[in-house]
Each structure stands twice: as C-alpha cells, then as structure tokens.
Amino acid sequence: xxxxxxxxxxxxxxxxxxxxxxxxxxxxxxxxxxxxxxxxxxxxxxxxxxxxxxxxxxxxxxxxxxxxxxxxxxxxxxxxxxxxxxxxxxxxxxxxxxxxxxxxxxxxxxxxxxxxxxxxxxxxxxxxxxxxxxxxxxxxxxxxxxxxxxxxxxxxxxxxxxxxxxxxxxxxxxxxxxxxxxxxxxxxxxxxxx
Numbered sequence: 023x024x025x026x027x028x029x030x031x032x033x034x035x036x037x038x039x040x041x042x043x044x045x046x047x048x049x050x051x052x053x054x055x056x057x058x059x060x061x062x063x064x065x066x067x068x069x070x071x072x073x074x075x076x077x078x079x080x081x082x083x084x085x086x087x088x089x090x091x092x093x094x095x096x097x098x099x100x101x102x103x104x105x106x107x108x109x110x111x112x113x114x115x116x117x118x119x120x121x122x123x124x125x126x127x128x129x130x131x132x133x134x135x136x137x138x139x140x141x142x143x144x145x146x147x148x149x150x151x152x153x154x155x156x157x158x159x160x161x162x163x164x165x166x167x168x169x170x171x172x173x174x175x176x177x178x179x180x181x182x183x184x185x186x187x188x189x190x191x192x193x194x195x196x197x198x199x200x201x202x203x204x205x206x207x208x209x210x211x212x213x214x215x216x
Contacts, residue, residue, distance in 0.1 A: 027073065030073035030074070031069050031070065031073045033073070033077065033080065034068070034069045034072050034073055034075070034080060035069060037077060037080040037081055037084060038068075038072065038083060038084045038087075039065060039068070039069065041084055041088075042084060042087055042088065042091075042096070044094075045087075045091055045094055045095055045096045046093070046094055046095040046096070047060075047061040047095065047096065048061070048064075048095050048096035048097060048098055048099075049095075049098065050098070051098065051100065061096070064096075064099045067099065068099065068102060068103075071103065071106075071112075071116065072102075072106055074110075074112050074113055074116045075106060075109070075110055076110070079106070079109045079110045082109055083102070083105060083106055083109060086105055087102065087105075107147075107148075111146045111147050112146075117146075119145060120142060120145045120146045120207075121207050123141070123142075123145045124138070124141075124142060124145075124204050124207045124208060125207060125208060125210075128141075129141065129142075129204075129208070130208060132163070133204060133205075133208065135164075136167050136171065137160075137163045137164050137166070137167035138201070138204050139167070139170065139197055139200055139201055139204070140163040140164075140166045140167045140170065141163055142200055142203075142204055143200070144159065144163060170197070173193070174194060174197060176190075177190040177191070177193065177194045178194070181194070
C-alpha cells in the first residue's frame with residue numbers, strides 16, 4: 023500500500039467510518055442483518071472504494087448516512103456507493119465499469135459513430151445499468167454528440183480567433199483528454215492517457 027493510498031483510506035476512517043462507529047450493523051441485499059464479519063468486510067470494502075472521495079464529499083456522505091440511518095443502523099453498501107457516485111463519480115481506476123463499457127463492442131461502435139465521449143461521460147456518471155443498446159439513452163447520447171460536435175467547432179474557431187473563454191478552452195481540453203483516455207482504454211493501455 024502506497025503512502026497516498028494509506029492516507030486516502032485513513033481519511034475515510036477519520037471522516038466517515040469513525041464518526042459513524044456507533045451505528046449498528048446494517049442488512050444485506052436480502053434484508054438479513056449482517057454478521058460481525060460481514061459488517062467488517064463491508065467497512066473494509068467501503069474504506070478502499072471510497073478513498074477517491076475528497077474531504078468535503080466524505081463529510082457530506084457521513085452527514086447523509088447519519089440522517090437516514092433508520093433505527094440507528096448502517097444503510098446498505100449499495101446505497102452508500104450510489105450516494106458516493108452521485109456526489110462524485112469514481113475515476114475509471116476505481117470503477118472498472120467505464121473501462122469495460124468502452125472496450126465493449128458497444129463502446130467501440132460509439133467511438134466509431136462519434137458519440138464515444140458522451141457514452142464515456144454517461145457511464146462514469148451513472149455506472150451500470152441500465153444502458154440498452156439502441157434504447158432511449160443511445161438516442162439521447164447521439165443527440166448530445168451532435169451538439170458537442172458543433173460546440174467543439176465553435177470553440178476551435180474561437181481559439182483560432184483568440185476569443186475563446188477559459189471555460190471553452192477547459193471544456194475542449196477535457197474532451198481531448200477523455201478521447202485520449204478512451205483510445206488508451208480501447209488499445210489496452212489504460213495508463214497511457216493519464
């Protein structure tokens with residue numbers, strides 16, 4: 023374990039787990055109370071998985087858990103992860119889902135058809151499922167891709183004319199970064215775009 027990873031996990035302990043130590047063990051996905059070992063395994067998984075969150079997000083998550091803790095018990099691990107994803111989507115190295123989606127036939131088709139950036143944003147933001155091939159989400163992402171194509175063109179023209187705003191330039195850098203990341207994922211070189 024690197025110092026950085028150890029520090030991140032210690033931050034999760036200090037800001038989330040220790041302040042909530044008085045809560046009772048929660049239930050599993052089937053409504054059964056977790057055993058002491060099962061609860062400890064959940065805490066260990068959360069400590070590792072939530073280590074990507076910053077101080078503010080961890081404090082917000084802690085406050086949320088404290089507010090909804092029915093009967094003074096931990097909510098489910100799935101609930102905690104979902105709230106964390108909404109607050110701050112995990113980077114691809116934490117969640118394998120964005121990588122797997124971009125490596126899939128659907129991800130390759132999305133890139134080839136010009137809506138790979140939008141699909142990547144969607145799966146990083148919302149994780150799995152539902153993402154139905156050809157369904158409403160694909161149509162929505164294709165429409166968003168058309169708007170973003172025009173946006174890129176305008177920003178590039180503004181940059182060439184020297185009138186692009188910092189926000190425009192930042193958005194275009196983000197687009198290029200994510201497209202490079204997608205290309206690296208699809209080539210099997212995930213660390214190359216970082």
